[in-house]
Amino acid sequence: MSVVTMAGEPAQQLRAAAIAGDTAAIVELLNNGAKIESRDDKGRTALMLATRHNRVNAARVLIEAGADVNAKDDINDSPYLYAGARGHNEILALTLAHGADLASTNRYGGTALIPAAERGHVDTVSMLIAAGVNVNHINRLHWTALMEAIVLGQGGPAHTQIVALLLEAGADPNIADADGITPLQHARQRGYTTMAQLLEQAGGR
Structure with a gap:
């Protein structure tokens, strides 16, 4: 899935790229001004969605770009908390290295x-x-x-x-x-x- 074929506003495209694990699209969207902390209708950021789908490289790109590892969604999960609960250890390590609360x-x-x-x-x-x-x-x-x-x-x-x-x-x-x-x-x-x-x-x- 490329940026060109993704539907929706840049923020929606960023979240879709995170789910797909499309790091090239994530980089391009961020460079073009997509808001890294934008949320879907359940309060989930792109990093939260990457974490839910265990997209390690996508999570790494987002975290290194400054995504908040403690940003909570509507059910009080954060990328850090979810990675820990699910045993997504590579993403957990990234959150621990970047300010996990x-x-x-x-x-x-x-x-x-x-x-x-x-x-x-x-x-x-x-x-x-x-x-x-x-x-x-x-x-x-x-x-x-x-x-x-x-x-x-x-x-x-x-x-x-x-x-x-x-x-x-x-x-x-x-x-x-x-x-x-x-x-x-x-x-x-x-x-x-x-x-x-x-x-x-x-x-x-």
């Missing part, structure tokens, strides 16, 4: 680390821990990343590794859910033996 939260009041832990994205969790995201942040459900890895994971190797990574990074094993049930109690209830052992070793009760 580590304390920003999604519509559930959670940091990028919480959905990454829930979905079993081991490398993403490592990246976010290394970047300095608060491992003990509590979302609106009163769950931490540690809690989500246990309650919403399947107890398999990826989620077990994430539990280990979080505990090594200083996650508090005794932050209970809204009902007062601790991570260790949840792990035991589900028969997640290795997770339970890790929690016990970290002082979980």
Whole structure:
């Protein structure tokens, strides 16, 4: 898809180019004055759309041109938060290198680390821990990343590794859910033996 064949105003064309991953069109449109932070009817910028479609090169061009990695859409996703939640690690690395707001939260009041832990994205969790995201942040459900890895994971190797990574990074094993049930109690209830052992070793009760 070239700039010439794209319909709509330059801002629409820019977003279409981002979805298509057409870096040449993105560069040309930006050089011709297309507004980099223009939004669609759901509040999504070109960078947000590139991120949703995991168009790494398009995201790189937009970020290097100054696109805001923290610009939130109508459902409180930003390129940084979405890349973290979905395990789009190449784009996540770009956002972390260009001012990602580590304390920003999604519509559930959670940091990028919480959905990454829930979905079993081991490398993403490592990246976010290394970047300095608060491992003990509590979302609106009163769950931490540690809690989500246990309650919403399947107890398999990826989620077990994430539990280990979080505990090594200083996650508090005794932050209970809204009902007062601790991570260790949840792990035991589900028969997640290795997770339970890790929690016990970290002082979980």
